[in-house]
Amino acid sequence: MPFIPHTDTDVKEMLAAIGAPAIDSLFDEIPASLRIQSLAGIPEALTEMEVNRLMQSRAQRDGRPLNFIGAGAYEHHIPAAVWAIVTRGEFYSAYTPYQAEASQGTLQLLYEYQTMMASLTGMQVSNASLYDGASALAEACLMAVRANRKSKSARILVPTTVNPTYLEVSRAIAEGQQLTFETVAYTPGTGTTAASAFNAYSGQDITAVVIQHPNFFGLLEDVDAITDWAHANGALVIAVVNPMSLAILKPPGEWGAKGVDVVVGDGQPFGVPLSSGGPNFGFMTTRMEHVRQMPGRIIGRTVDLDGKPGFTLTLQAREQHIRRSKATSNICTNQGLLVTAGTIYMSLLGASGLEQVASTCQRRTSELVAALTKVKGVKLAFAGPRFHEAVLQLDRKVSDVIEALASRGIIGGFDLSRRYPELGNALLVCATETRTDEDIAAYAKALAEVLK
Amino acid sequence: MPFIPHTDTDVKEMLAAIGAPAIDSLFDEIPASLRIQSLAGIPEALTEMEVNRLMQSRAQRDGRPLNFIGAGAYEHHIPAAVWAIVTRGEFYSAYTPYQAEASQGTLQLLYEYQTMMASLTGMQVSNASLYDGASALAEACLMAVRANRKSKSARILVPTTVNPTYLEVSRAIAEGQQLTFETVAYTPGTGTTAASAFNAYSGQDITAVVIQHPNFFGLLEDVDAITDWAHANGALVIAVVNPMSLAILKPPGEWGAKGVDVVVGDGQPFGVPLSSGGPNFGFMTTRMEHVRQMPGRIIGRTVDLDGKPGFTLTLQAREQHIRRSKATSNICTNQGLLVTAGTIYMSLLGASGLEQVASTCQRRTSELVAALTKVKGVKLAFAGPRFHEAVLQLDRKVSDVIEALASRGIIGGFDLSRRYPELGNALLVCATETRTDEDIAAYAKALAEVLK
Amino acid sequence: MREPLIFQHSRSGRSAVAQYPHGEKADVPAALRRKQPPNLPEVSELQAVRHFTRLSQLNFSIDTHFYPLGSCTMKYNPRACNQNAMLPEFLSRHPLGPDSAGQGFLSCMYELQEMLKEVTGMKGVSLTPMAGAQGEFAGVAMIRAYHKARGDLQRTEIICPDAAHGTNPATATMCGCSVIEIPSLPSGDIDFEALKKAVGPKTAGIMLTNPSTLGVFERRIEEVARVVHEAGGLLYYDGANLNAILGKVRPGDMGFDVIHMNLHKTFSTPHGGGGPGSGAVGVNQRLLPFMPVPVVGKEGDRYRWLDERDLPQTIGRLSAFMGNAGVLLRAYVYMRMLGRAGMQRVAEFSALNANYMLARLKQAGFDAAYPDRRASHEFIITMKRQAKELGVNAMDFAKRLLDYGFHAPTTYFPLLVPECLLIEPTETESKQEIDAFIDALIAIEKEALEDAAKVKGAPYTLPVRRLDDVRAAKQLDLTYQERSG
């Protein structure tokens, strides 16, 4: 009986103590008509050895192709120390620190995490994480409606350079609460959002403006001007950022004259493997004045009976288990394990390490762009300053090119054709610090073959 | 500076405290003529990311062929829990428990290990491990010379069915102390050692007899008769066993009328990966009367100042750091980490799990033999009862067959031709519980192709 | 053992230099460049390893302690699940890679969907919700979408029992619904008469956990389903307690239209100090078109993602990619290792453990909240008497249990049972461990009789003594302010 520790003697003694004739009688309050006797569709148990062989064969089927996609999930080096510690049973198999005294490890780590994220984003407070970057944006929009008391419209302006999936997720999650999302188009020539594009909304009741920076095309937005426009028009500003970029880019807390109001993003670049897109962790930081509107777990430092410092969940009055239908969100978990990875990652890299990684990513993508645009039939869509992604335009249908590259062991990029038909055969590519000169050359060679 | 935590400020302050002008001056007692300035032959440092790529490419070069060799190292399923715990920093980065109070985890585990190994082998006491099975045999022979006070000859009889490398290692290690090893031939028809083969030595001064069981060909020896012969002739008996076989075979402590005197072997089958042959762990158990002659660390249970039980290194008076040139051995480490793996493995499997593994191994090898001997040009050398290895005879040069199989992703067995030329083109094969019907069929198919 | 903050280990100019490339300089316009580096720790690799290893040791966890936290199903997390989910090919797979390069992964996801359909009796499963609460959201959003698609726009009321998890009403609100709360009876069943009064043309649906958070099975579930369905509403099953009935009875057979599952509970993926969860949803036939995307489809022997183009009525996407894929792999491995018979044993032995504990505690004089009912996989005892007579309340018992080496049960939930401890042993704990826990509770009650202050002062043996939560909320200290030296 996998994972069941009971001996026959145990079972007998336990049933005797209960006064039940058999285990099955413990289910005698369930209507007999509903009881099932077996689960025919479930295969027989595998031993661990068998399941290992099975999973290894599945994994080998997928192999380890050379990856050049970013588009919201980034392949970075992960120090071996990170997951060696994350998977320690004391982190892996603990739960939400409801008994703070028995969870000081997790709590202190989360407090350290909050400190790091607040500083990285230039904000004052951070929660203990949300599910992922996309849902964090949805939560930020809902939070903005609560926080911007002057606005009654629940209207959110979203440039089309924001990750389209993030917008879809925000709609799916927030539209039930009557939020409306209106898109603001980017300037075709630059791939960035002009501050002037917002002028059509001047004087209207806008609850919040979202700015993704670097934007979905990897380009740097005019964050100062857009932030100032929003604040001038009574709107809050929600920044969506790649945390890795903040090692070299001005933090959202310093955008414009006043800085933004809420910062969200996906922490995946910090020590979390791609792993088919999850689990990642969403982060959220804000100004102290909005802390009670922030969803998710928050850790505070306090003292114990002896006056010694300790850590505990705080501001729980916001949360669903207390406020129920009036809670800031229905969220009751964070992504604790991934935050553990992120916190260890940030501690190992430090500010200077992150700066080096971010800088190398930017350089590598420039080199990738240089190499690929030498291939006949490939051109760069937007030339402006970027972080580590770039839009290429091909002379061929992108999905075909991607399949042809995949058969050569190269994951060539993200097909923008469906989301941005106006860009034609557009491919979003990315090279992080993990891509070597040889990798880039291999891609260029394969692409040249495919486009020949 | 990889792994160096010093900041520039630290270095300045530390040099000031020392009163040294520069770090280099700390080496001023070394004759200047000897000092080197660089290590030109050492490559520049790699980052962890770079070294990961390098090692992955080396590993991929070797791949994961299907393995059918045993010959002293066996591929068994290793529960995921084993190495998840073994590599915890508290086990991985601790050292020999010189400060017992700060090492109760390691010490208690070793005490548990000693209990398990003593019971498994049917003996009274166990040490905390030796390097590997081969060197454990060498140590057992040296120990036998000390323990068998009646014998003056230091002559050890070793059947040729003992792993030839174990004999070579014993010679290399023990001959310096004037031990002589004399071999006893196996019966050509059976591949096992007849008790009568020892009659030539009856009445002579023999210090010890070695019995490997199952023997190097995988066959079961007449252990009772040989043990009794030895004891009748004043010789001690040293058993060399595969610990996995003891789940189903009579333990050496019960061989013959009195049981053997020393048991050694390699613990690798218990949770230790093949890993190119090491690190494994050697084990040694014996009768209580010989405990002071046993080499290696031994853990004892005692009490602390408050009378509470605790564990500590004991009988250290045998050891080199106390007795120096009169020590039982120069050994000062055990294979702690591997013993940790072995102890967790035994705890997870239990007696019934080990019996199932051992039984399955035996069955699988029978199936392998059945499948391979159906191939034209292949015959079974010895038909007697076996554990999980078998000798096949081919109609082709074995090394060529092995290379041809390797190019098909199959590691086909161990070439006996050099060690046992009398067996002709002999190949020692093994199938453990990890080999499936499909694996065996794949081998048979490949072998048929190769021998066609 | 205490451990300073990582920032207190920090010294300017230090980092784990083997972990990053060197010498590159980014090309960023000056106006967009960061001027002050962030306040991240500056420590060596050893310092980071030592710090976080030491922090880990300050936690209780399943791997170190019995952790009978009610409603959380703190069962053993098999190491094989982690090992297989961490195979390098799975870890390095980009979520947006072409389906052709992910057939191995997709086949696991497809089979997981199929197995979850089988154990819940539903017709479709979407794996994308990233936690139970998001699964709930998806469920209620599908109910809303269903009514909307039929033009039944006035159905905006969600019925919840008063014993429901806080997430239930919170979710209803997030979906733009109002909440109608109905009481529980002294027996633990819901007040069926109140339910009949509550349903009507505005009823969107009902959210139920069965067994409920009171630790008992809702016996009139078939009638409940009939009443709600006849009123035009749908039934939502909160899978928090699915562990109790796995392989014994299926939500789909009970009449539920939609269900979320907490894979980190029933299917033993790690709790990770608070996450990640994973909240797959199952639906019956009529909600199939509304499932959140993506979902894995199979065509011949090829697997592919189904998205908005395949499911145009979908409630949409809930995550940037496809949910907590790595968690799903762990659940898949777990289910394959349990197999058909193992699934049933989950319910059997979790019920055996819970009913045994309940029986022994009742025998020892503790007060069960529902003494005449079978326990499900968990049960409630109330410390109301002890609080009144001895001045030692449920929280005091909980804290003192920590000193005895046990994580505390869930305290003060469900809210409607005063001074309650919700105790869930799970099927992976042995009789010996359970006996030791019972003995500890008995011993603590004895301590409380002899020296109440001792119990009220607990814990004594943990890294900190009882913490001042009020101060934490009033004097907010949410980030470390001193910069590193």
Add this chain to the structure above:
Amino acid sequence: MREPLIFQHSRSGRSAVAQYPHGEKADVPAALRRKQPPNLPEVSELQAVRHFTRLSQLNFSIDTHFYPLGSCTMKYNPRACNQNAMLPEFLSRHPLGPDSAGQGFLSCMYELQEMLKEVTGMKGVSLTPMAGAQGEFAGVAMIRAYHKARGDLQRTEIICPDAAHGTNPATATMCGCSVIEIPSLPSGDIDFEALKKAVGPKTAGIMLTNPSTLGVFERRIEEVARVVHEAGGLLYYDGANLNAILGKVRPGDMGFDVIHMNLHKTFSTPHGGGGPGSGAVGVNQRLLPFMPVPVVGKEGDRYRWLDERDLPQTIGRLSAFMGNAGVLLRAYVYMRMLGRAGMQRVAEFSALNANYMLARLKQAGFDAAYPDRRASHEFIITMKRQAKELGVNAMDFAKRLLDYGFHAPTTYFPLLVPECLLIEPTETESKQEIDAFIDALIAIEKEALEDAAKVKGAPYTLPVRRLDDVRAAKQLDLTYQERSG
């Protein structure tokens, strides 16, 4: 926290059933079949995980504590070394597979040999010895084989300084040699005049550690080499302290003929609670033919094992296969991560830490054993004065340090310095950690002045208090005798 024995968790009929196949029955003749199953624990997977996880927490280790155990080089073990050595292809490689199927692995071993030659200044390296002591054995065995091959059969004396590791004389004995011990001078150098008298036609060689176990560099090493060589003996270098001079001075350049290296010290492979070690040996030109086999050779771009057929004068094999291969992979990764400059920093910063500690402790009034010498990577303080004046000896200091959260230094070694603590901080510890340790020693001395009994009663905060070693040796309790219930 205490933890029962695993046997006390055991109950008949239990095991982790997912871990093995079921239903097979072996075919064994009755006379050879086991009748009584062995007394192994019968526990669930969770019980085993919990038990061994809890046991682990009872240890001090580098990953949790500063561990300045002199002569053991307890430096940070980079996690990358473990991760890369544990790649599935390396783990599953059978040692007897054909060379053609192991070129990746063999290339690492070959390059490791080359790098070790470079850092030691030797001409050949064999990686097979499985620990330092086995490396020593190989070294002395090669010296013996060399003399024998020349017919120089009377050379059976090995000279050792009195400060040598116990393994040195023990090894000499194992190789059939007798040991001539020569004293150390008050300066820490060996008594050169005594050496000159000791050498002669019977001299096989001398075993030296340099820097010595006294923590100082043997300054007249060139003269020592000359005297021994002129007498016809060879010089053996015990690499225990190689960390102190890595990249600064090479044993080969000092005149040593053979060396063993402790890869688990200098090259940071794990100490693992007492092993595995790894004791690669390096030799100069004249000992090349005698190296233990196998050794990796390179022919063109192919690597292959060299064995007895290639090296007919070899001292033979020391392990069943080729030594602790997985340890060697870790050392290889470590060396590649350190690189050329990193090797030198090892010596520089381990010396900086040791000399800084020594300076501060002298300043605080502690007595250095060799106050006028530079520390190498370690140094000795003697508590002779404290033992006499306060009744608090070196062991008392050591035990009390545990309460302060530090592993103790090596105590009572080397034997010739009374009441000594041999302290080796290693290069991977920070100034802050070292300062905290120094402060603790100062604080303990203050405690000893005020309340000697308190220090003598230490430790107080560990899982056990001071253990009765005498009882352990007299009332031998080496296995648990009760059978499980």
